[in-house]
Amino acid sequence: MTTSLEHSSFDAIVGGGSVSGLFAAREMASKGMRVLVLEEDHEIGTPEHCGGVVSQTGLESLGIIPRMKTVDNEIKSAVIKTRNKSFKIDSTNQRVIVIDRRSFDKEIAFQAQEHGAEINTRSSITSIAFEHDLFKIRVKGGEIYKSKYFVDARGVGSLVNKGMRNIIPSGQYEVYAPWIVKDTIEVIFDADLYPGFFAWVIPTGEGKGKVGVAGKNINPYILLESFLNSRGRPYSIIRKIYAPIWINGYVKPFFKGKNVIVGDAAGQTKPTTAGGIYTGGMGGIFAGRAIALSHGEGKEGKYLNEYEENWLFKFGKEFDRLLLLRKVLERLDNKSLDKIFSEVSNSTLDNISETGDFDFHSFSLKQFLNTKTTLNLIYTFMGNEYRKLIKDLSKI
Ligand SMILES: Cc1cc2nc3c(=O)[nH]c(=O)nc-3n(C[C@H](O)[C@H](O)[C@H](O)COP(=O)(O)OP(=O)(O)OC[C@H]3O[C@@H](n4cnc5c(N)ncnc54)[C@H](O)[C@@H]3O)c2cc1C
Incomplete structure (x- = not known):
C-alpha cells in the first residue's frame, strides 16, 4: 500500500539542481524520460557560490547562449x-x-522544464535506498520519491560525505x-x-x-x-x-549500477582553478545522454561506460596535466615564484595571449613554467620526484 508521503515513480531522480544536475535532467527529459530534480535550497541558482568565469566556447558546447542579463561582464x-x-x-x-549564476542556472532549469523535467526546491535528500530495482529517495519532511536511476549532483558535499580528504x-x-x-x-x-x-x-x-x-x-x-x-x-x-x-581531479568510477555521479560530486573541476561550469556541465550532459540510451533500450548500465569514456576522452588528459602542473606550483615558495615571474619573456606572454585556451590551459601553463630557472627550482624542491616529473612534463 502507498502511504500519503510516497510519490509515484520517475525514470530518474537528480539530487542537486545546479549546473551538472540540471544539464543531466535536460538531456534525459529531452529523450522522453520522466525526470525529477530535488534541490535543497529554496531557489535555483541561490545562494550563488561561484566566480562565474567561463568561456563562450564552453557555453556553446553546453548548448546555452546566455541572455543579456546573464552576462555580467x-x-x-x-x-x-x-x-x-x-x-x-x-x-x-x-x-x-563572467556570468551571473543566479540567472544562468535558472536558464538551464527552464530548458530542462521545457523538455518535461520537474524541479522541486526546498527538497533536501536525507537518505537513498535501493530496493527491488528502484531507488527510494527520502527528503526532509519524510516524503519519498522512487526512480530507476539516481544522478548524484550534490556538489563537493557529496565528496565530503564519502570521506574524501584534501578539500x-x-x-x-x-x-x-x-x-x-x-x-x-x-x-x-x-x-x-x-x-x-x-x-x-x-x-x-x-x-x-x-x-x-x-x-x-x-x-x-x-x-x-x-x-x-x-x-x-x-x-x-x-x-x-x-x-x-575540490582540486584533486576526477573521482572514478562515475557510476555504480544505476547510481550516476556528475559535476563537483565526481571531482569534475579543474585541478588548477576549481572551475567546473564547463567540465562539470559536460559531465551532466554526457551522463544524461548515456542514461537515456540505457533506459531507452531497457539494457540498464550498458551505455553508462560511455559516459565515463566520453568525459575522460574530452578532459582526462588535460586534468592529468593540470594535476601535475599544480603539483609543481604548490611546491614553489614566494622567492621562487618571484624569480620565475621575473624571467617570463615578452615573447612567451605574447604567445600565450595569441594561442591560449581558457578551457584547456595546461599548454599555456607549461610554456610559462618551461624556463631553466623553473626546472632548477623544481629540482631543488622535488628531489627524487624530479626525474619522473620532468618526464611527465615533457609529454604535455
Ligand atoms: C568560490 C567559488 C568560485 C568558483 N568560481 C568558478 C568560476 O569562476 N568558474 C567556474 O567554472 N567554476 C567556478 N567554481 C566552481 C563551480 O561553482 C562548480 O564547479 C559548479 O557549480 C559545479 O556544479 P555542480 O552542479 O556539480 O555542483 P554545485 O554547484 O555545488 O551544486 C550542488 C547542488 O546540490 C544541492 N544539494 C546539496 N546537497 C543536497 C541534498 N542533500 N539534497 C538536495 N540538494 C542538495 C546544492 O544545494 C546545490 O544546488 C567556483 C566555486 C567556488 C566555491
Whole structure:
C-alpha cells in the first residue's frame, strides 16, 4: 500500500539542481524520460557560490547562449601577481565572460522544464535506498520519491560525505571598490598566505566584482579582510560566501549500477582553478545522454561506460596535466615564484595571449613554467620526484 508521503515513480531522480544536475535532467527529459530534480535550497541558482568565469566556447558546447542579463561582464585581460612581480596577458582571443549564476542556472532549469523535467526546491535528500530495482529517495519532511536511476549532483558535499580528504576552504565576497577594473581579472599567488591556491578579483563591472581566496588550511574570513584592507578604503562588502573547493581531479568510477555521479560530486573541476561550469556541465550532459540510451533500450548500465569514456576522452588528459602542473606550483615558495615571474619573456606572454585556451590551459601553463630557472627550482624542491616529473612534463 502507498502511504500519503510516497510519490509515484520517475525514470530518474537528480539530487542537486545546479549546473551538472540540471544539464543531466535536460538531456534525459529531452529523450522522453520522466525526470525529477530535488534541490535543497529554496531557489535555483541561490545562494550563488561561484566566480562565474567561463568561456563562450564552453557555453556553446553546453548548448546555452546566455541572455543579456546573464552576462555580467567580458574579460579582456588577466593580471597575474606574486608578492613583488606581475605580468599581464591579453585574453581577448579566449572569449572569457563572467556570468551571473543566479540567472544562468535558472536558464538551464527552464530548458530542462521545457523538455518535461520537474524541479522541486526546498527538497533536501536525507537518505537513498535501493530496493527491488528502484531507488527510494527520502527528503526532509519524510516524503519519498522512487526512480530507476539516481544522478548524484550534490556538489563537493557529496565528496565530503564519502570521506574524501584534501578539500580546500574558500571564501568569496561581492565587493564595490574603485580598484576593481572592469575588464581585468586578477590572480594573486602567495605561497604563505594561500598555500596550494591563490586569491582572485573577478570584475562584474567597473568598480564592482568578486574577491576571493582559497588555500590549504586557511581561514578565508581573516585572509579576505586583510586582502581588502591591503587594497585600501573605501570598499563595501555586499555579500559573503564560504564554500569548499575540490582540486584533486576526477573521482572514478562515475557510476555504480544505476547510481550516476556528475559535476563537483565526481571531482569534475579543474585541478588548477576549481572551475567546473564547463567540465562539470559536460559531465551532466554526457551522463544524461548515456542514461537515456540505457533506459531507452531497457539494457540498464550498458551505455553508462560511455559516459565515463566520453568525459575522460574530452578532459582526462588535460586534468592529468593540470594535476601535475599544480603539483609543481604548490611546491614553489614566494622567492621562487618571484624569480620565475621575473624571467617570463615578452615573447612567451605574447604567445600565450595569441594561442591560449581558457578551457584547456595546461599548454599555456607549461610554456610559462618551461624556463631553466623553473626546472632548477623544481629540482631543488622535488628531489627524487624530479626525474619522473620532468618526464611527465615533457609529454604535455
Ligand atoms: C568560490 C567559488 C568560485 C568558483 N568560481 C568558478 C568560476 O569562476 N568558474 C567556474 O567554472 N567554476 C567556478 N567554481 C566552481 C563551480 O561553482 C562548480 O564547479 C559548479 O557549480 C559545479 O556544479 P555542480 O552542479 O556539480 O555542483 P554545485 O554547484 O555545488 O551544486 C550542488 C547542488 O546540490 C544541492 N544539494 C546539496 N546537497 C543536497 C541534498 N542533500 N539534497 C538536495 N540538494 C542538495 C546544492 O544545494 C546545490 O544546488 C567556483 C566555486 C567556488 C566555491
